[in-house]
Amino acid sequence: QSVLTQPPSVSAAPGQKVTISCSGRNSNIGNLYVSWFQHLPGTAPKLLIYDNNTRPSGIPDRFSGSKSGPSVTLDIAGLQTGDEADYYCGAWDANLNVGFFGGGTKVTVL
Amino acid sequence: EVQLVESGGGLVQPGRSLRLSCAASGFNFNDYALHWVRRVPGKGLEWVSGISWKNVVGYADSVKGRFTISRDNAKKSLFLEMRSLRTDDTGVYYCAKDRYPIIAAPEYWGQGALVTVSS
Numbered sequence: 001q002s003v004l005t006q007p008p009s010v011s012a013a014p015g016q017k018v019t020i021s022c023s024g025r026n027s028n029i030g031n032l033y034v035s036w037f038q039h040l041p042g043t044a045p046k047l048l049i050y051d052n053n054t055r056p057s058g059i060p061d062r063f064s065g066s067k068s069g070p071s072v073t074l075d076i077a078g079l080q081t082g083d084e085a086d087y088y089c090g091a092w093d094a095n096l097n098v099g100f101f102g103g104g105t106k107v108t109v110l
Numbered sequence: 111e112v113q114l115v116e117s118g119g120g121l122v123q124p125g126r127s128l129r130l131s132c133a134a135s136g137f138n139f140n141d142y143a144l145h146w147v148r149r150v151p152g153k154g155l156e157w158v159s160g161i162s163w164k165n166v167v168g169y170a171d172s173v174k175g176r177f178t179i180s181r182d183n184a185k186k187s188l189f190l191e192m193r194s195l196r197t198d199d200t201g202v203y204y205c206a207k208d209r210y211p212i213i214a215a216p217e218y219w220g221q222g223a224l225v226t227v228s229s
Contacts, residue, residue: 037155037216039155043221044221045155045216047215047216047217050209086154090157092213097160097166097168098170099157099170100157101147103153104154
């Protein structure tokens with residue numbers, strides 16, 4: 001059982017928006033460094049969002065992250081077929097030097 | 111261009127040991143934290159271990175006491191010594207460079223090395 005909880009799957013039609021939530025089970029996730037990753041089978045995971053809501057260079061602004069209290073969310077707007085992948089939130093406690101991933105959310109484009 | 115190349119994976123029997131290596135290039139290796147993350151079949155990504163630029167280390171509870179992370183700045187290499195391997199350690203092991211000197215946000219990832227623990 002993951003420390004961070006994500007919905008197992010979300011789906012939407014092309015052009016629509018999906019929202020993936022990530023909540024902490026035993027701690028206030030808002031106090032941690034939270035990132036979001038896209039993972040396609042057989043490839044290296046890709047960082048989409050870091051520090052809750054910051055996009056690395058090269059990541060389209062269709063991907064956005066936000067934080068509200070003990071949970072964080074990833075929004076994918078203007079959904080494309082190429083967005084079909086598994087998405088993971090991850091959180092790191094820089095004081096304890098430990099990290100956690102959510103269980104992952106499979107995004108399906110209908 | 112940041113490149114991370116893992117090696118050392120393979121088939122190993124339960125209870126045995128294995129050492130993974132990660133060769134890095136394209137960035138100032140000394141200045142960043144590094145991670146090992148594994149993709150476990152049917153379970154998703156699992157953070158395994160991290161090491162800061164000052165060699166402060168951290169481990170997931172599932173590997174604490176069995177795995178040891180280390181880095182060689184002169185050789186720009188990251189290592190993971192895995193002992194007392196169990197079948198549930200099977201997975202693809204990724205090396206990742208952090209955005210920061212501390213363990214905070216894996217940014218660039220290698221392609222992974224497959225570790226299979228089976229008798």
